[in-house]
Amino acid sequence: MIASVVARLKSDPAEAQAVIDAINQRPELEIGVLSTEYSLPVVIEADDAAMLENSTEWLKSLDDVLMVDVVFVHFEEHEKNMPQSNNL
Amino acid sequence: MTTNEHPAKPKFERRQFIKASAMAAATAVANPSSGFALPVLNPGEPVLDVQWNKAPCRFCGTGCHVQVGVKDGKVVAVAGDKNADVNKGLLCVKGYHVGAALYGKDRLTKPLLRQKGGYKEISWDAALNLIADRIESDPKRFAIYGSGQWTIPEGYAAQKFMKGGLSNNHIDPNARLCMASAVTGFLATYGVDEPAGCYDDLDACDVLIMWGNNPAEMHPVLFSRVIDRRSRGEKITLIDISTRRTRTTEACQHYLEMKGHGDLAIANGIAHLLIKNGKYDKKFVESYCNFKSPNDEKPNLHGKPISFDEYKKQLEPYTPEKVEELSGMSADDIRMLADLFGNPELKITSLWCMGVNQHTRGTAMNTLIHGIHLLSGHFGRPGDSPTSLTGQPSACGTVREVGTLAHALPGGRVVANAEHRKHAEKFWKLPDGRILATPGYHTVKMWEKFCTPTDQGGDIGTIWVQVTNPGQTLPNLNKLFNPSEKLDDKFLIVSEVYPTATTRLANLILPSAMWVEKNGIFGNSERRTQQWFKMVDPPGEARDDCWQTIAVAHRLFERGFAGMKDRDGRFIFEVKDKNNQLVPIWKWENYYDTNVDQHLFEEYRQFTKYKHKDLAPYTEYVATRGLRWPVVERGGKWRETHLRFSEGFDPYVESGKGVQFYHSTTKDDRAQIWFHPWIAPAEVPDKDYPFMLCTGRVLEHWHTGSMTRRIPQLNRAMPTAYLEIHADDAAKLDIRNGDKVKVESRRGELTLQAWINGRGRPPRGTVFIPFFDETLLANVLTLDAIDPFSKQPDYKKSAVKVSKVKR
Numbered sequence: 001m002i003a004s005v006v007a008r009l010k011s012d013p014a015e016a017q018a019v020i021d022a023i024n025q026r027p028e029l030e031i032g033v034l035s036t037e038y039s040l041p042v043v044i045e046a047d048d049a050a051m052l053e054n055s056t057e058w059l060k061s062l063d064d065v066l067m068v069d070v071v072f073v074h075f076e077e078h079e080k081n082m083p084q085s086n087n088l
Numbered sequence: 089m090t091t092n093e094h095p096a097k098p099k100f101e102r103r104q105f106i107k108a109s110a111m112a113a114a115t116a117v118a119n120p121s122s123g124f125a126l127p128v129l130n131p132g133e134p135v136l137d138v139q140w141n142k143a144p145c146r147f148c149g150t151g152c153h154v155q156v157g158v159k160d161g162k163v164v165a166v167a168g169d170k171n172a173d174v175n176k177g178l179l180c181v182k183g184y185h186v187g188a189a190l191y192g193k194d195r196l197t198k199p200l201l202r203q204k205g206g207y208k209e210i211s212w213d214a215a216l217n218l219i220a221d222r223i224e225s226d227p228k229r230f231a232i233y234g235s236g237q238w239t240i241p242e243g244y245a246a247q248k249f250m251k252g253g254l255s256n257n258h259i260d261p262n263a264r265l266c267m268a269s270a271v272t273g274f275l276a277t278y279g280v281d282e283p284a285g286c287y288d289d290l291d292a293c294d295v296l297i298m299w300g301n302n303p304a305e306m307h308p309v310l311f312s313r314v315i316d317r318r319s320r321g322e323k324i325t326l327i328d329i330s331t332r333r334t335r336t337t338e339a340c341q342h343y344l345e346m347k348g349h350g351d352l353a354i355a356n357g358i359a360h361l362l363i364k365n366g367k368y369d370k371k372f373v374e375s376y377c378n379f380k381s382p383n384d385e386k387p388n389l390h391g392k393p394i395s396f397d398e399y400k401k402q403l404e405p406y407t408p409e410k411v412e413e414l415s416g417m418s419a420d421d422i423r424m425l426a427d428l429f430g431n432p433e434l435k436i437t438s439l440w441c442m443g444v445n446q447h448t449r450g451t452a453m454n455t456l457i458h459g460i461h462l463l464s465g466h467f468g469r470p471g472d473s474p475t476s477l478t479g480q481p482s483a484c485g486t487v488r489e490v491g492t493l494a495h496a497l498p499g500g501r502v503v504a505n506a507e508h509r510k511h512a513e514k515f516w517k518l519p520d521g522r523i524l525a526t527p528g529y530h531t532v533k534m535w536e537k538f539c540t541p542t543d544q545g546g547d548i549g550t551i552w553v554q555v556t557n558p559g560q561t562l563p564n565l566n567k568l569f570n571p572s573e574k575l576d577d578k579f580l581i582v583s584e585v586y587p588t589a590t591t592r593l594a595n596l597i598l599p600s601a602m603w604v605e606k607n608g609i610f611g612n613s614e615r616r617t618q619q620w621f622k623m624v625d626p627p628g629e630a631r632d633d634c635w636q637t638i639a640v641a642h643r644l645f646e647r648g649f650a651g652m653k654d655r656d657g658r659f660i661f662e663v664k665d666k667n668n669q670l671v672p673i674w675k676w677e678n679y680y681d682t683n684v685d686q687h688l689f690e691e692y693r694q695f696t697k698y699k700h701k702d703l704a705p706y707t708e709y710v711a712t713r714g715l716r717w718p719v720v721e722r723g724g725k726w727r728e729t730h731l732r733f734s735e736g737f738d739p740y741v742e743s744g745k746g747v748q749f750y751h752s753t754t755k756d757d758r759a760q761i762w763f764h765p766w767i768a769p770a771e772v773p774d775k776d777y778p779f780m781l782c783t784g785r786v787l788e789h790w791h792t793g794s795m796t797r798r799i800p801q802l803n804r805a806m807p808t809a810y811l812e813i814h815a816d817d818a819a820k821l822d823i824r825n826g827d828k829v830k831v832e833s834r835r836g837e838l839t840l841q842a843w844i845n846g847r848g849r850p851p852r853g854t855v856f857i858p859f860f861d862e863t864l865l866a867n868v869l870t871l872d873a874i875d876p877f878s879k880q881p882d883y884k885k886s887a888v889k890v891s892k893v894k895r
């Protein structure tokens with residue numbers, strides 16, 4: 001699965017650089033160009049939806065990240081083993 | 089746009105292209121001034137054979153618009169819609185699943201009839217006959233239980249079928265469980281339902297107060313709009329008034345913790361200080377407001393008029409110190425809130441949702457929030473607005489506007505009003521007197537009657553459930569749902585997408601189409617009506633809920649059932665094509681020969697002008713990402729309304745009036761400021777049941793989890809419900825993290841794992857259980873006490889005891 005998100009960073013150049021440095025350590029993440037309003041495009045390449053969410057949650061957990069919004073999700077290779085209910 | 093397939097392209101190149109598309113989309117959103125188009129939308133792109141179209145998201149009431157990518161008859165991608173005012177290209181993390189949720193392995197694909205030892209597949213023809221038999225045998229004992237996830241045409245068809253066709257008002261939605269008190273709050277204050285403001289207020293306010301509300305998790309895109317302002321350097325004060333911490337708390341400057349029902353005292357305390365300190369807006373109040381208090385002898389939404397001095401006197405006991413005692417919030421914090429409301433330079437928006445609505449004094453609490461805004465003059469300007477949110481995608485559009493409630497008719501009308509019934513009979517071309525004047529059973533009453541033996545007054549024999557899961561969401565399940573299993577003459581029909589806690593007891597299961605497998609129209613929390621087209625086929629024999637209703641109606645019509653004929657003897661859902669030829673829409677193979685949604689919507693539109701909730705023609709919604717009513721034609725263009733009741737914004741406010749509450753219950757263009765006293769919750773902890781239980785949602789799952797629990801990793805991340813408990817309480821009970829604990833209320837018991845502090849760090853004496861888990865049903869514990877006006881239950885305050893399960 002491939003998705004892209006926008007991370008809203010605190011308006012501080014040093015703090016923004018710290019976030020970018022941290023993201024660059026994660027192989028599943030690829031960053032774009034930081035906007036003048038401190039919004040950072042990030043592409044996530046993951047095996048499944050949970051990994052996408054985990055990466056998103058990790059981004060959110062960074063001290064200098066205010067908010068993470070999803071923009072694009074491609075899930076053609078969707079889950080093969082969805083749990084089923086016993087209510088039938 | 090569909091493009092040519094290039095099967096020889098290597099997968100790597102294709103993946104690179106998708107990544108490039110994803111980056112382009114995010115870059116465009118991060119730089120709003122840049123021109124944005126989804127790269128794969130461009131005609132002639134050689135790599136992805138994807139067709140894109142717009143739809144509102146399937147999940148919550150925010151109403152984000154998404155672009156849905158379809159390839160080979162399957163949804164393969166979703167992108168935020170940059171052209172949508174609501175979300176401006178953004179989505180929340182649920183976007184990761186909204187498409188995949190269509191493709192669970194256990195989708196229901198055949199009608200199933202319960203027999204001894206299990207279910208047997210039956211034909212649609214047999215299923216329609218069974219339903220028609222049940223209705224014909226006793227139409228008065230039939231009921232429909234619907235949802236705020238019904239599309240507008242689905243709800244409208246069910247409404248017409250029941251009230252216009254069967255002369256039966258036993259139709260009610262699950263929205264009774266989530267926003268009914270917001271409705272009664274708006275009606276009691278302004279004489280007409282739904283917010284005056286809209287999401288634009290979030291972009292303009294200086295202070296945002298969230299009353300028992302967690303938008304960071306439940307309406308994340310709206311919360312993003314606010315956080316985004318902060319990241320641009322704007323100053324905005326966020327205040328979280330709540331009984332437990334949430335992710336919203338983390339972003340707020342002020343977390344003001346209170347006890348359950350403390351909000352009633354806090355609102356009165358603010359009003360008391362505004363008057364005492366001379367900080368209320370005297371001019372606004374004298375120009376536009378009256379005062380009311382409850383009529384205890386005859387409780388109703390009109391109450392009894394009181395003077396300003398009487399109002400002031402009733403507030404006098406609510407000193408900051410007294411409010412601190414009642415609510416648990418400090419007197420200084422109450423003074424801080426009153427100072428904010430007393431500052432005319434600030435723009436203040438209030439948001440609320442389940443915390444205020446799921447409350448046995450929900451109507452009172454809704455009116456008190458409106459009252460503070462009116463008293464302080466924080467009303468009628470962008471950013472100054474009391475705005476309730478909804479949890480389902482069309483709780484407003486389908487339930488509140490179409491009126492799929494037991495007492496209501498479309499367009500803000502009620503069955504008890506003879507003039508309103510005449511309107512409906514005219515628009516539906518029915519004989520005079522077809523619609524009954526007596527309201528049907530509201531949700532709790534309907535299920536109570538269904539679960540009561542017939543010879544003991546249980547006069548509901550058959551319920552048809554569409555697009556909802558009452559077997560998990562009703563309160564006090566051991567009273568309101570489970571007993572029906574042992575009542576042989578009761579019959580439960582469930583139209584569903586997946587097996588659920590409700591299908592568990594169903595006699596007949598009908599497989600339904602979902603989201604972009606059908607045409608649809610939703611109405612979101614800010615009065616915005618949004619349309620989409622069917623994009624993929626439903627699996628197997630799954631079919632639209634709207635078709636199911638119309639097909640049953642026609643089966644009755646074929647049998648000569650008088651109610652299914654209009655006054656000229658025609659089928660009540662008759663549709664003709666452009667050549668005036670009858671289209672047999674009751675046959676599935678012909679259902680999409682015409683746009684049934686458009687036919688139903690245009691008929692429904694006639695109802696909407698009466699309460700100034702005017703809707704535009706269907707084609708206007710096809711061309712836009714939704715429009716906020718009233719939508720009025722001016723200069724050849726259909727124009728939406730951002731702010732109601734304010735001159736310059738609302739086309740129905742007369743020139744020179746400034747603010748005009750033109751549906752005032754006192755017929756004088758004034759809103760009502762209510763006094764309601766603080767009253768203790770319906771059930772409070774005592775020595776036998778010493779903890780106050782709050783139930784709610786979690787980030788990983790949407791409502792009952794029937795869609796999100798089918799995502800394996802999400803299911804692994806949050807596999808089961810749990811009990812959240814304060815560390816001190818856990819220590820006293822010798823409970824450690826992960827221990828099995830038994831939670832008992834006066835209504836039921838549940839054994840589940842303990843999570844000390846959990847996510848919400850509940851205060852001492854309180855516990856929290858999420859309701860998403862169909863294997864651990866939190867609602868066996870909850871109380872079915874209801875608000876006296878809205879009939880909405882309180883899921884936030886049930887007394888329980890907790891004990892460690894010995895190994």
